[in-house]
Amino acid sequence: MLYINGKKASRLQNVLSTIYLECKNIREAIIQYNKCCDIENEELLEKFDEYPKLFGTVLDSMRYRIVIGMGNLFDKDKACASIVKLLNISESEGISDLNKVVKIIRKELEEYVELEENIKIFRDRMFGHIDVVYALEEEEIFDLDFEKLNKQFEESLKLLNYIMSECANISIAYDNDTMGLKVSRQFDVLD
Numbered sequence: 001m002l003y004i005n006g007k008k009a010s011r012l013q014n015v016l017s018t019i020y021l022e023c024k025n026i027r028e029a030i031i032q033y034n035k036c037c038d039i040e041n042e043e044l045l046e047k048f049d050e051y052p053k054l055f056g057t058v059l060d061s062m063r064y065r066i067v068i069g070m071g072n073l074f075d076k077d078k079a080c081a082s083i084v085k086l087l088n089i090s091e092s093e094g095i096s097d098l099n100k101v102v103k104i105i106r107k108e109l110e111e112y113v114e115l116e117e118n119i120k121i122f123r124d125r126m127f128g129h130i131d132v133v134y135a136l137e138e139e140e141i142f143d144l145d146f147e148k149l150n151k152q153f154e155e156s157l158k159l160l161n162y163i164m165s166e167c168a169n170i171s172i173a174y175d176n177d178t179m180g181l182k183v184s185r186q187f188d189v190l191d
Contacts, residue, residue, distance in 0.1 A: 004178050012089050012174060018081045019073070020167040020181060026069040027160040030153050033062040037150070063149070064127060070156050071123040073163070074116045083109065083163060090170055098173040105166050115155045122149055 002009035002017055009017070036059060038044065048055035075082040090102045125144060168181040 012086075012093060012170075013179060015081055015086050015089055016167055016170060016174075016181075017179060019083065019086050020164055022069060022073065022081070023160045023164045023167070026066055026073075027157060027164075029062050029065045029069070030157050030160075033059070033066065033153065036062070066153060066156065067119060067123050067126060070119045074119060086167075086170070090174070093174065095173065098170065101166070101169050101173045105170075108162065108166075112155070112159050115152060115159060118148070118152050119156070122152065 002014050004013055035041070036044065036055075072080060073083050076084050078085065087102050087105060090098050122144070164181075168177065171177040171179050171181045
């Protein structure tokens, strides 16, 4: 259980903290993935030449973390800690300033509908439907466009930064930011 200033956190604070930290972790995974994909980094390439299986495993693991994590953020299931759940809980608090923030966020998130759809497609192709029957029906469904995937990761970075920023705004509107999300140290220097 999360505690804020020595008190048990509210439901909203728990979800807010969970979403914020998940966004921060996914964002870091994307940043590290991009560094691993830097074909001009000779030192890194030498290491991966030395350990070729490690390179493939690292990239696969990071892709998995990013795609599944982003998919979870978009999940509409009530049991899942997602952006939708965060906004719904925020609205249920009945705080006027908080509802204004949520309304703006909902409008802004409309810009990311295509990203949401693309992440779901990649999740299904890469991890969700890998059983033999499905694979035998449409073999080409597993052909991945890694250039498109990488573009989705770049778009995901923008969304993650936006969500983290809005988590701070929700925290301010809810309880004058007792969680300290507005503190600049929470936001690492973006690469």
